[in-house]
Amino acid sequence: MATLSKAELLKNKFPKNEKILNIIGSVYFRLGDTNNASKHFKSILALNPDYLHAIINLGTIYSNTEKKELALKYFSMASKKDPTNKKYLRAFFKNFQITIFTKYDQDLADHAIKLLDTPNLLRPIQLSYSVFSLLREHPKLKYILNNIEKLNEESFIEETIEEIKYISLLVKYMELAPVTDILFEIILSKLRSFIIKEQLSKKPKDLDFIVTLSIQCFINEYVFYESENDTNNVLELEKKVEEKYK
Numbered sequence: 001m002a003t004l005s006k007a008e009l010l011k012n013k014f015p016k017n018e019k020i021l022n023i024i025g026s027v028y029f030r031l032g033d034t035n036n037a038s039k040h041f042k043s044i045l046a047l048n049p050d051y052l053h054a055i056i057n058l059g060t061i062y063s064n065t066e067k068k069e070l071a072l073k074y075f076s077m078a079s080k081k082d083p084t085n086k087k088y089l090r091a092f093f094k095n096f097q098i099t100i101f102t103k104y105d106q107d108l109a110d111h112a113i114k115l116l117d118t119p120n121l122l123r124p125i126q127l128s129y130s131v132f133s134l135l136r137e138h139p140k141l142k143y144i145l146n147n148i149e150k151l152n153e154e155s156f157i158e159e160t161i162e163e164i165k166y167i168s169l170l171v172k173y174m175e176l177a178p179v180t181d182i183l184f185e186i187i188l189s190k191l192r193s194f195i196i197k198e199q200l201s202k203k204p205k206d207l208d209f210i211v212t213l214s215i216q217c218f219i220n221e222y223v224f225y226e227s228e229n230d231t232n233n234v235l236e237l238e239k240k241v242e243e244k245y246k
Helices: 002-013 018-030 034-047 052-064 068-081 086-096 106-117 124-135 139-146 148-152 154-164 168-174 182-201 207-219 228-244
Strands: none
Touching: 018 034, 018 052, 034 052, 052 068, 052 086, 068 086, 068 106, 086 106, 086 124, 106 124, 106 168, 124 168, 139 148, 139 154, 139 182, 148 154, 148 182, 154 182, 168 207, 182 207
16 A cells, blocks of 8 residues: 555656556556556556557456456557557457457457467467357348348348458458358358359359358358258259360
């Protein structure tokens, strides 16, 4: 407490000194007073939004108090401000991996893509739970999931492809690891059947998405139940390809 009293006296003399405010916040944190600790760290960021120690300290407080989405916000900020320091990216990964999301955040989605793109940091499947927890809160995906019975309608399937192909986190994950969420598996199975059928009658379109879905089918083949119609369509499509390239 003596250290805190001395630091508070210094704060009265130098109310805008970032180092003093950080010391006081750190002392409060060690005493278990996270409210006063976070108040001091936030006051530092009001003076200097780039003060890395305050950013990390806030991330740590929210992580320790089970406010994971707030923790991720600060760990992603730290990683952006010092991208060469993998410690901050690992802190983001550790918290992201166990977060149940209550809203969609594009900044967190972009940072998750950065995680997936970082060599030797993780296996993509390790992020499966949290990636799909976040994606389920995406407004467009939420609409598709709430209307999943419409995937028997051709127009709704076309609309779904048009929406999904621009959701970068979903596309990135599909290209790297098996989709483990049952509702997303159903959606992708429906899209696969539709695309196979389309290739027989029309000129291929959305080739980038078709490639992405093909990769997912390859790495997650146990999920994609193939109906008799699908099998016949694939065989017919194979014949067309063979004839074209004879």
